Amino acid sequence: MNIDQIYTGCLAQGAYYIENNGEAVIIDPLREVQPYIDRANKDGAKIKYILETHFHADFVSGHLTLAEKTGAQIVYGPTARPNFRAHIAADGEELKVGKLTIKVLHTPGHTMESSTYLLLNENGKEHSIYSGDTLFLGDVGRPDLAQKAADMTQEELAGMLFDSLRTKIMPLPDELIVYPGHGAGSACGKNMMKETVDTLGNQKKVNYALRADMTKTEFVKEVTDGLLPPPVYFPQNVKLNKEGYSSIDEVLAQGSRALEAEAFELEVELNEAIVLDVRSEAEYSRSHIPGSIFIGIDGDFAPWVGSVIGDVKQSILLVCPGGREEETITRLARVGFDKVLGYLKGAMQAWEKAGKETDSLESLKATEAHIKWEQESSPIIDVRKDGEYSSEHIDGALNIPLNYINERMAEFPQEQKFYLHCAGGYRSVIAASILKSRGYHDLVNIEGGFTAIKETAFPTTDYVCPSTLK
Numbered sequence: 001m002n003i004d005q006i007y008t009g010c011l012a013q014g015a016y017y018i019e020n021n022g023e024a025v026i027i028d029p030l031r032e033v034q035p036y037i038d039r040a041n042k043d044g045a046k047i048k049y050i051l052e053t054h055f056h057a058d059f060v061s062g063h064l065t066l067a068e069k070t071g072a073q074i075v076y077g078p079t080a081r082p083n084f085r086a087h088i089a090a091d092g093e094e095l096k097v098g099k100l101t102i103k104v105l106h107t108p109g110h111t112m113e114s115s116t117y118l119l120l121n122e123n124g125k126e127h128s129i130y131s132g133d134t135l136f137l138g139d140v141g142r143p144d145l146a147q148k149a150a151d152m153t154q155e156e157l158a159g160m161l162f163d164s165l166r167t168k169i170m171p172l173p174d175e176l177i178v179y180p181g182h183g184a185g186s187a188c189g190k191n192m193m194k195e196t197v198d199t200l201g202n203q204k205k206v207n208y209a210l211r212a213d214m215t216k217t218e219f220v221k222e223v224t225d226g227l228l229p230p231p232v233y234f235p236q237n238v239k240l241n242k243e244g245y246s247s248i249d250e251v252l253a254q255g256s257r258a259l260e261a262e263a264f265e266l267e268v269e270l271n272e273a274i275v276l277d278v279r280s281e282a283e284y285s286r287s288h289i290p291g292s293i294f295i296g297i298d299g300d301f302a303p304w305v306g307s308v309i310g311d312v313k314q315s316i317l318l319v320c321p322g323g324r325e326e327e328t329i330t331r332l333a334r335v336g337f338d339k340v341l342g343y344l345k346g347a348m349q350a351w352e353k354a355g356k357e358t359d360s361l362e363s364l365k366a367t368e369a370h371i372k373w374e375q376e377s378s379p380i381i382d383v384r385k386d387g388e389y390s391s392e393h394i395d396g397a398l399n400i401p402l403n404y405i406n407e408r409m410a411e412f413p414q415e416q417k418f419y420l421h422c423a424g425g426y427r428s429v430i431a432a433s434i435l436k437s438r439g440y441h442d443l444v445n446i447e448g449g450f451t452a453i454k455e456t457a458f459p460t461t462d463y464v465c466p467s468t469l470k
């Protein structure tokens with residue numbers, strides 16, 4: 001028996017490969033499916049099933065492409081209604097993979113079709129569960145993502161999740177291995193652990209949602225408390241996963257067009273495309289195409305694209321570090337952004353050589369920013385999350401989390417200079433690029449973010465005025 005957890009840090013997502021006796025299954029595959037095919041070929045195995053734990057919201061699954069390329073059967077749990085051919089398994093149904101058995105456990109609550117897959121070894125002994133977004137390490141899946149589709153409240157879905165956990169998962173043996181769908185950093189839960197594998201017995205000890213003495217009322221209150229609004233692209237990803245999408249090969253072919261500066265500029269105008277600059281913060285700050293949006297490829301790239309650009313149908317043209325064009329297109333496709341029309345050949349060096357207009361972002365080290373700020377008394381905007389801000393922040397700074405920048409654009413100062421910072425410098429440059437694209441130019445980014453700020457004489461506090469958190 002071979003089991004591989006294929007973890008993608010950018011999405012905090014776990015896909016799984018299970019092989020036995022020449023047959024294999026893939027659970028919750030990503031959009032680019034060749035690595036799964038290569039893994040099966042290495043074992044001389046045929047992929048028999050593609051098991052989907054639910055209709056994912058935070059990424060586009062590779063189920064359709066993988067099925068087309070391998071002939072494997074797509075499997076969902078009860079109540080799933082995809083717009084393509086798939087096997088809708090019954091609760092308790094058993095699937096054979098070599099000498100192994102995979103039992104389908106319907107565990108609604110995160111979504112109505114959510115299912116957990118229980119793996120039994122060659123002797124029929126429970127070995128592991130693949131819990132998708134039903135059970136995370138340290139947390140459970142948020143119950144608010146499918147409430148409109150299910151015509152239910154988040155409280156009603158949370159109640160179903162309570163029942164699913166207690167009737168289907170908690171009675172299983174403590175030594176069972178838990179393989180979750182996501183880890184820390186995913187927007188699908190609140191308090192996930194950084195670990196990606198654990199035993200069910202330990203989760204019963206450390207996971208607040210699995211307390212044996214917890215009532216359903218207590219569970220519903222704790223699971224729904226403090227839920228932030230889901231990213232705007234989540235419903236669009238669910239739609240793609242239910243209804244279908246273009247082949248990743250077609251997306252790569254379209255996006256891999258290398259465009260000279262003149263052609264690139266023309267494509268922007270003709271298609272009303274966003275110019276997405278994925279280089280480093282320093283490179284973007286030094287020189288960039290006016291109006292371009294920065295989201296660096298070396299950060300939490302795909303989730304931030306989904307959160308701040310939002311519309312997966314938006315046309316995009318890329319400015320990339322040399323040699324990372326395909327990686328960028330692939331990572332965009334993982335969250336449903338398929339309309340990449342090409343990239344700037346030679347990046348900014350070629351743009352500048354062609355004599356095209358450029359812009360820059362004023363960035364100051366924290367010590368320099370403090371000196372200027374004391375002289376000017378300019379506003380400071382902290383774009384970190386609410387929790388980061390409430391823990392400690394510059395006294396008097398306004399908190400506008402990057403997640404809400406589009407909704408709260410009017411709160412940024414329009415008639416005076418202001419400073420921006422986050423925790424380390426990545427999110428504040430994203431925020432600055434969005435602001436500059438909308439006409440806010442009298443702004444300064446504080447390099448190194450709050451990590452650097454704490455080493456200066458900036459006054460800090462943990463006091464939060466209620467009106468600053470919205």
